[in-house]
Amino acid sequence: MSSDTRAAERSVAYPTIAARRPAPRLGVTVVAELVDAIVRGDLAPDSSLPPEAVLCEQFGVSRTVIRESVKRLEEKGLVSVAQGRGTQVLPASAWNMVDATVLSALVANDATLGILDDLSTVRASLEGLIARDAATRRTTEDLERLGAALQLMRDSLGDEATFSTADVAFHTTVGEMSTNQLAVNLVSILFGQARESARFHLHSRLETTLEEHERVFAAIEGRDPDAAETAMRSHIVDAWERRRPPNPRR
Template structure:
């Protein structure tokens, strides 16, 4: 058995999951957490099949799924090597979920916020330039819904989400919309992303949304971009929990 196989500590098999899904899920998690580091080889087929209780056919199909996600490179005669993280498909739902769920440092959420802020600010600028009177009315209506729901935290949060999805849709940038939605919706499922409450959170959020709408109303693309980016990045910094060993003042 290779040194890589010796270093691979097997845990108990996951129950009640389809075999191929279980194999992919566990290996994705071990890779994104660094338990199997970049550049290292996966254990040989024999030990992996024994661990997961699957046939070589199932295992090979699972490795193919990892390869499609950019997590591994299969070299004939050499084995399966973990790829550099820059090659991973981080928009893949399984990969993104594993990254966020195991993100003790909050680093991936910091990165997600920067990317989301850049995409949504660009989309807000586009909406400001191209919006029709009817589209402006639609955005203003969503903002008013937030105001009306200020006494219901769940409803106001949902209206907040609708606001951002509306800007994405009205931008007509399908690629940016698709990427931003994937990031945003998955982040919303993470308790770490919601972070901690802060004083006057609703009013600051509402005011920041109003700045976006005002810029769109005036067809000021630069102001719309700035207002959206400041809102997304600023609100994350205000609610962001401190990671272990990190100064809480970030």
């Protein structure tokens, strides 16, 4: 590339990516910032990613880092690289929304909480299926482990942090009792991203949450898959409704 071409690229008013100073894992930081810019809409669908030289200058990294970062974006479905057309930003319908980086950016930039609403709905369906499977396959040892998590919830009603840990342990144990590992892994991704959001805070109605877990436990103990699925679905949906902050745009 000639110096005149590089100079011409730098003179074009490309959108500026709001980049933090890259940490030691340069590629990870660059990818996260570019994903955030695309999800936020700074780089609109069908627009072109700024040229390598511009991105190198904005992020303070080498061309190698930028090229590797663009490859990661392509793998996540956010961009398409075509000879002669450069790197095009793709619409949201092409994005891999269960990718941890993409999902994290979606949650962080979700002004209406619609993404967290959708996460709750999908998680409720998946965890309902997991609980159904657990109810048909549970062993005495499984039930003892699940009962221990439930007992810790009972014992920690006055301690939200400990209660939250026991809550997670309860759901993890139900997942371990199921053979549907695809559903379990998807729930792990969805719930992990939801819990990282500042808007997905622990509510104070711990007694209600405990009662919901008691119903799930009773259904699994009684080997009642229908009741286990219903109880778990209701718990996930109702728990999010209790957590959900007011939203004037809802």
